Amino acid sequence: MTGAERAKLSRLRKKKRRGKLSREEQRELDALEGGSRQTAEDAEPLLQPQTVAETPPPAASTWAPGSPEPSSEAGPQPTDGALEPEQASSSAPPAPPPALEAEPEADPNAQPTEAQLEARAQGAQYIATLYAGIVGYAMGRAVQLLDRSLVPEPLVPIFEPLRDEPVRRGVLATVRGAASSCASRFGGPVLEHMDVAIVVSSGVLSAAVIYRAQDLPDEQPRASGLSPGAVAGGAAAA
Amino acid sequence: MNKAALIVGAAEAGKTTLARKLVSEHLGSHPQAIAFCHDPCEEYGPTFAKDAEEARRRILAAIKAGKELPRLMPVGGDSEALTRLALDIGERSNRAKDVSRPILVVYDEGSLLSGSGATYIGKKDQESLAIRRHRGVATIYLLQRPKQLPEPFWDLSTECYLFRGREATARKVEDLYQLEEGSLSAITRLQRFQFIHVRNNGGLR
Numbered sequence: 094m095t096g097a098e099r100a101k102l103s104r105l106r107k108k109k110r111r112g113k114l115s116r117e118e119q120r121e122l123d124a125l126e127g128g129s130r131q132t133a134e135d136a137e138p139l140l141q142p143q144t145v146a147e148t149p150p151p152a153a154s155t156w157a158p159g160s161p162e163p164s165s166e167a168g169p170q171p172t173d174g175a176l177e178p179e180q181a182s183s184s185a186p187p188a189p190p191p192a193l194e195a196e197p198e199a200d201p202n203a204q205p206t207e208a209q210l211e212a213r214a215q216g217a218q219y220i221a222t223l224y225a226g227i228v229g230y231a232m233g234r235a236v237q238l239l240d241r242s243l244v245p246e247p248l249v250p251i252f253e254p255l256r257d258e259p260v261r262r263g264v265l266a267t268v269r270g271a272a273s274s275c276a277s278r279f280g281g282p283v284l285e286h287m288d289v290a291i292v293v294s295s296g297v298l299s300a301a302v303i304y305r306a307q308d309l310p311d312e313q314p315r316a317s318g319l320s321p322g323a324v325a326g327g328a329a330a331a
Numbered sequence: 332m333n334k335a336a337l338i339v340g341a342a343e344a345g346k347t348t349l350a351r352k353l354v355s356e357h358l359g360s361h362p363q364a365i366a367f368c369h370d371p372c373e374e375y376g377p378t379f380a381k382d383a384e385e386a387r388r389r390i391l392a393a394i395k396a397g398k399e400l401p402r403l404m405p406v407g408g409d410s411e412a413l414t415r416l417a418l419d420i421g422e423r424s425n426r427a428k429d430v431s432r433p434i435l436v437v438y439d440e441g442s443l444l445s446g447s448g449a450t451y452i453g454k455k456d457q458e459s460l461a462i463r464r465h466r467g468v469a470t471i472y473l474l475q476r477p478k479q480l481p482e483p484f485w486d487l488s489t490e491c492y493l494f495r496g497r498e499a500t501a502r503k504v505e506d507l508y509q510l511e512e513g514s515l516s517a518i519t520r521l522q523r524f525q526f527i528h529v530r531n532n533g534g535l536r
Contacts, residue, residue, distance in 0.1 A: 103509055110512065142517065142525045145349040154358070156365050156402045156432075158420075159394035229483030258482070265486055 101125065103266075104259060228268045232261050334435075334469035335487055338526075339477060339504065340494025345524035346473045347374050349492055350437050353471060357435040358402055365420075366435040369413050370405035374439070382408025383416045390420070410438055421466025430467035437471045477503040490530045495521040504529070 105122040108114045114122065232255050238244050239252045254260045336353070338346045354366045354375065367386075368375040379401060380386035386406050393400050406413050417436045424432035463470060474480060477500060485507040493504060493515060501515040508531050518527060 103506070106509070106512070107506075142521055142527055144522075144525050145345055145352055146524070147348055154402050155399035156363065157393075157397075157399045158390045159397055225483060225486060229481070229486075233481065262482055262486075265483065269486075 103262065107259065225265050225269050228265055229261075232264065333463075333489055334471070335463065335484075335489050336469075336471045337480065337485070337488050337491045338471060338473045338494070339475070339491060339500065340496050340518075340526070341475060343523065344494035344496070344521075345526065346492075346494055347439070348524060349494075349526060350439075350471055350473055351375060354403065354435060354437060357433065357469070361433045363431060364433040364435070365402045365404065366437065367413055367417055368403070368405045368437040369410045369439055370407065370437075375405040375437070376403060377405070378407060379404035380406050380408075382406065383412035384408070386413075387416050387419075390416075417468050418466050421463075421468045425467030426465070432467060434466070434468045435471065436468060437473070439473050476500060477507065482507065485531075488531050490528065493518045493527045493529060495519070495523065495525070 102122070102125045105114065105118055105125070108118065109122060235244075235252045235255050239249070239256070244252050255264075338349055340346050350368075351374075354368065357366055358364050370376075370378065380389055383406055385408075386404060390400065392398075413436065417434050420432070421434050425434075472480060472484070477485070491504060491508070493500070496518045498516065498519055501518050502512070504510070505512055505515050508529060510529070515527065515529070521527070
């Protein structure tokens with residue numbers, strides 16, 4: 094299930110709980126739930142209550158922080174300097190994982206190896222995590238600035254949809270799906286493409302407005318003066 | 332080291348008891364594993380350091396002197412500073428495919444993420460969640476109500492342990508993990524120390 098489908102599933106379930114689901118939406122919900130439903134019966138084995146007993150404290154054991162750390166991957170060697178307070182308080186972004194080893198020239202007819210497929214899956218998961226974190230941070234900061242009236246008036250219509258929790262969740266799901274697709278396309282851990290993260294996060298606001306526009310009936314006037322067509326066109330341009 | 336677990340339940344339901352058990356399991360899982368517990372109330376054992384800066388000084392001193400330290404380290408003070416310390420140790424010790432020192436950080440409910448508000452993640456908290464796998468850092472958060480953590484934490488969580496709680500808590504977690512409505516209603520009938528373990532299938536895939 095893609096991120097967009099999960100967002101739609103969540104939206105339809107909310108409408109169902111409020112009793113506002115149309116027949117067409119009920120059919121869409123049934124179709125989506127057919128692939129993802131976790132019924133109470135299906136979940137029963139997983140959701141059996143367990144009991145935690147008081148356990149004795151872990152046996153006293155020690156570690157040697159100064160011991161050399163084995164590293165089988167290429168990349169920067171661990172140093173004690175990594176723990177120095179000056180470096181620790183730096184605001185630099187996290188170092189990327191070690192670069193992939195150079196691969197032989199690609200055979201256009203060759204199938205990806207299992208290792209390559211696994212690397213792509215790991216890369217997609219990593220990228221999706223990173224993007225979700227960046228986007229979540231950006232959205233939160235935007236709402237903060239809006240609450241403090243620090244957003245210039247012309248930009249308020251762009252930030253305003255982010256006040257809505259379903260919008261924020263929908264955007265995160267959309268970004269996660271897009272990030273996974275992006276990483277899969279590049280093939281493997283792709284932190285050298287951090288500029289893509291910046292582009293995605295700057296597109297968050299456009300995505301938020303699109304999401305909100307999709308949620309509103311067509312005949313409802315837009316307070317900001319933005320029509321769905323204008324929003325979609327703006328997003329396409331972004 | 333993909334664990335980003337949430338333990339949710341009313342006061343005195345057994346959250347800290349479970350957290351201590353998970354810490355024991357983590358330390359037993361790998362001979363080099365270590366655990367930090369943000370523990371202003373000394374619920375995990377004698378305090379290792381009053382804050383993360385003192386912990387950092389003690390670790391640096393141990394490196395220089397070639398000495399060893401306890402593998403379980405309860406720390407007080409600012410939780411974001413503790414996150415920073417755990418990530419630095421992870422950066423020093425681990426790589427994405429070579430986690431030689433699994434690190435677990437437990438955040439008690441009272442400490443929650445001093446850099447976070449209701450709608451955004453503090454920078455180090457976000458960094459911790461985003462790069463935890465590549466730093467070999469697992470996290471456990473203890474909370475009484477789901478809303479104590481913003482939604483990005485729930486989206487990025489791997490699982491949730493639910494203790495006795497209200498119906499509203501059950502609905503909220505069902506919503507966050509996209510479960511069938513009513514599937515978690517049993518939490519209102521749980522006894523003390525009983526919990527339900529739910530995995531976030533809608534998480535990172």
